[in-house]
Amino acid sequence: MASQESDRIAAPLANRVATDANAAQIADAMVATWREIDAALTPIIGSQGVVALYKRSLYLTGTAHPWLAGMHEGAQAAIDLAALKSIVAQQSSADAALGGNALLQTFYQLLGSLVGPSLTERLLRSVWADSLSGPPAQDTTR
Amino acid sequence: MTTKVTINRLATGVPGLDEVLGGGLPEFSFNLIAGPPGCGKTTLAHQIMFALATPERPALYFTVLGEPPLKMLRYQQQFDFFDSETINRSIRFINLSDETQEGDLDKVLRRIGAEVEAQGPGLVFVDSFRSVVIADRTEGHSHRNLQQFVQQLGMLMTSWQATTFLIGEYFTEIDANPVFTVADGLIWLRQSVQRNSMVRKLEIMKMRGQPTLPGLHTFRIGSAGLEVFPPAGLAAAAGMQASAPAADARLRTGVPSLDRMLGGGVPRGYSVLVAGPSGSGKSILAAAFLAEGARCGETGVVAVFEQHPRRSRNRVLAGLIDSGRIGLVDSRAPDLSIDEIVLLLMSEISRLKASRVVIDSLSGFELALAPTFREDFRESLSRLVTALAAAGVTVMMTSELEDRYTDLRFSPYGTAFLTDAIIVQRYIEVDSRLLRVMAVVKVRASAHSDELRVFSIDDDGIHVGERLTDQEGLLGGRPTRKPAAGRPRPAAGADDG
Numbered sequence: 001m002a003s004q005e006s007d008r009i010a011a012p013l014a015n016r017v018a019t020d021a022n023a024a025q026i027a028d029a030m031v032a033t034w035r036e037i038d039a040a041l042t043p044i045i046g047s048q049g050v051v052a053l054y055k056r057s058l059y060l061t062g063t064a065h066p067w068l069a070g071m072h073e074g075a076q077a078a079i080d081l082a083a084l085k086s087i088v089a090q091q092s093s094a095d096a097a098l099g100g101n102a103l104l105q106t107f108y109q110l111l112g113s114l115v116g117p118s119l120t121e122r123l124l125r126s127v128w129a130d131s132l133s134g135p136p137a138q139d140t141t142r
Numbered sequence: 143m144t145t146k147v148t149i150n151r152l153a154t155g156v157p158g159l160d161e162v163l164g165g166g167l168p169e170f171s172f173n174l175i176a177g178p179p180g181c182g183k184t185t186l187a188h189q190i191m192f193a194l195a196t197p198e199r200p201a202l203y204f205t206v207l208g209e210p211p212l213k214m215l216r217y218q219q220q221f222d223f224f225d226s227e228t229i230n231r232s233i234r235f236i237n238l239s240d241e242t243q244e245g246d247l248d249k250v251l252r253r254i255g256a257e258v259e260a261q262g263p264g265l266v267f268v269d270s271f272r273s274v275v276i277a278d279r280t281e282g283h284s285h286r287n288l289q290q291f292v293q294q295l296g297m298l299m300t301s302w303q304a305t306t307f308l309i310g311e312y313f314t315e316i317d318a319n320p321v322f323t324v325a326d327g328l329i330w331l332r333q334s335v336q337r338n339s340m341v342r343k344l345e346i347m348k349m350r351g352q353p354t355l356p357g358l359h360t361f362r363i364g365s366a367g368l369e370v371f372p373p374a375g376l377a378a379a380a381g382m383q384a385s386a387p388a389a390d391a392r393l394r395t396g397v398p399s400l401d402r403m404l405g406g407g408v409p410r411g412y413s414v415l416v417a418g419p420s421g422s423g424k425s426i427l428a429a430a431f432l433a434e435g436a437r438c439g440e441t442g443v444v445a446v447f448e449q450h451p452r453r454s455r456n457r458v459l460a461g462l463i464d465s466g467r468i469g470l471v472d473s474r475a476p477d478l479s480i481d482e483i484v485l486l487l488m489s490e491i492s493r494l495k496a497s498r499v500v501i502d503s504l505s506g507f508e509l510a511l512a513p514t515f516r517e518d519f520r521e522s523l524s525r526l527v528t529a530l531a532a533a534g535v536t537v538m539m540t541s542e543l544e545d546r547y548t549d550l551r552f553s554p555y556g557t558a559f560l561t562d563a564i565i566v567q568r569y570i571e572v573d574s575r576l577l578r579v580m581a582v583v584k585v586r587a588s589a590h591s592d593e594l595r596v597f598s599i600d601d602d603g604i605h606v607g608e609r610l611t612d613q614e615g616l617l618g619g620r621p622t623r624k625p626a627a628g629r630p631r632p633a634a635g636a637d638d639g
Binding site for chain 1: 205210211212215216219220224226227229230234235236237239240
């Protein structure tokens with residue numbers, strides 16, 4: 001159950017890159033995903049709200065993926081995707097995929113813990129729907 | 143064909159609010175929801191929005207600095223009315239913090255205008271308005287700017303055919319704020335604090351072209367959102383069809399001798415006050431009244447305002463409550479208002495089509511009311527009795543009465559005049575026993591007994607005995623045996639105290 005849930009949450013990334021993608025490709029996919037998340041959420045919760053959630057997610061993910069640690073430091077007016085891209089590209093492809101997925105999952109769960117899973121799913125549906133080539137996103141929710 | 147425009151009234155989806163508004167919210171009106179922090183403005187706005195927004199009439203909710211939208215969503219999504227599926231479909235949230243941070247009201251207005259143009263909403267919310275004002279850093283003339291802002295916004299929205307809500311904070315009522323002039327509707331929320339009780343109240347200070355209900359209306363916020371309690375009389379009118387009582391129809395009380403004393407039972411539709419000291423048997427009489435109704439196939443409602451309603455209930459009544467024949471109104475919610483109690487009673491009465499109602503007791507009822515209403519207790523009680531009378535039910539109310547043997551009183555609070563009939567119970571001392579006596583003091587427009595009768599209570603209920611014809615001075619509490627011819631005066635008889 002839990003792994004299905006995390007698979008689904010990680011879907012945007014998994015559906016954007018091939019299984020044998022290198023770190024640079026993963027970095028591009030991550031940037032694209034985060035751009036969509038930013039676009040979906042900023043009009044609603046404001047750019048400051050998105051940045052705050054993004055930084056908290058980095059902080060939480062950094063404990064298990066040390067290469068992400070420290071990324072949340074410093075003031076940001078918007079999500080610093082250039083920094084994310086460059087650090088992801090420096091990892092091995094396995095680490096990049098693991099860390100990238102973990103970051104997405106953490107963000108999704110963080111938002112869910114704040115505004116509830118149902119609203120979270122609704123707010124981020126477009127991001128997930130775009131990235132899924134298979135069945136539509138809403139079918140995987142139950 | 144009429145040449146006048148009919149203004150549609152929108153149902154707000156907030157229970158009781160449409161009545162208070164005088165029939166709903168006028169379409170395309172420009173409204174202000176004002177009040178201090180924490181009084182429920184944002185919740186009211188959301189509840190109205192979720193009720194009214196449809197794909198044909200989408201809503202835009204502009205969040206302006208103030209409360210971070212993430213937090214607002216976190217708390218609002220808890221409410222039952224919050225339907226996530228409508229977000230980004232018929233409801234769109236738009237955060238304006240970037241525009242407001244720059245402190246340029248014109249820019250905020252332009253952005254709102256652009257979004258309205260792009261989305262064509264039928265409903266627009268701006269939350270909160272105070273943040274707009276504070277953000278206005280264009281030197282000095284904030285009042286003039288504000289007025290301009292509101293006027294322009296009002297003009298924009300009305301011509302775009304959108305029903306608009308500004309959510310504002312910290313307005314003072316005395317302050318002749320220009321915003322008040324521009325707004326079509328002004329909904330003011332308050333928290334009235336007295337001692338350590340808090341009661342939420344709402345007032346429609348203005349609603350153009352609507353017969354609103356004047357005054358402060360209490361409301362409560364629960365998991366379903368706001369519930370407004372319109373004045374008691376109105377709830378009754380909207381309630382039920384009084385089952386056209388035959389004027390001379392009488393209800394049996396369950397105590398046959400008492401029925402005879404009452405002149406044949408309680409006239410239908412009457413309110414009866416049973417007054418007596420603690421333990422005299424008021425609740426037992428009230429329970430008998432309900433049980434007799436149930437026996438005759440009638441339903442009833444009992445409102446208890448005691449600490450442990452189940453424990454104090456007598457067995458028969460508890461059984462009837464469990465079987466659903468008798469409805470129980472047992473609100474332990476703190477700080478009740480009279481309107482809320484009447485609403486609770488009325489909904490039970492109409493649910494069960496009840497004809498008998500018991501309020502046990504008025505003393506507990508007074509304690510259950512929020513302190514702010516206690517000063518007007520008599521007035522509240524009068525509204526309650528009026529509302530119940532309008533519903534056509536027969537009411538029995540119990541009232542604790544301190545036994546004072548120096549005067550003959552029937553009720554505290556001077557409530558006696560409100561009721562149609564009064565039964566009084568007293569303790570008397572005879573032969574070193576505490577006996578109970580009962581009398582019918584009043585039955586409006588009906589002959590009734592003037593006897594003071596002894597009664598006893600056992601497992602089967604109340605048994606009314608005879609008059610104590612050989613005693614006198616019963617109401618003094620310590621009667622004396624009348625000197626009777628041929629009977630020796632008892633040695634240990636009462637002295638003349």
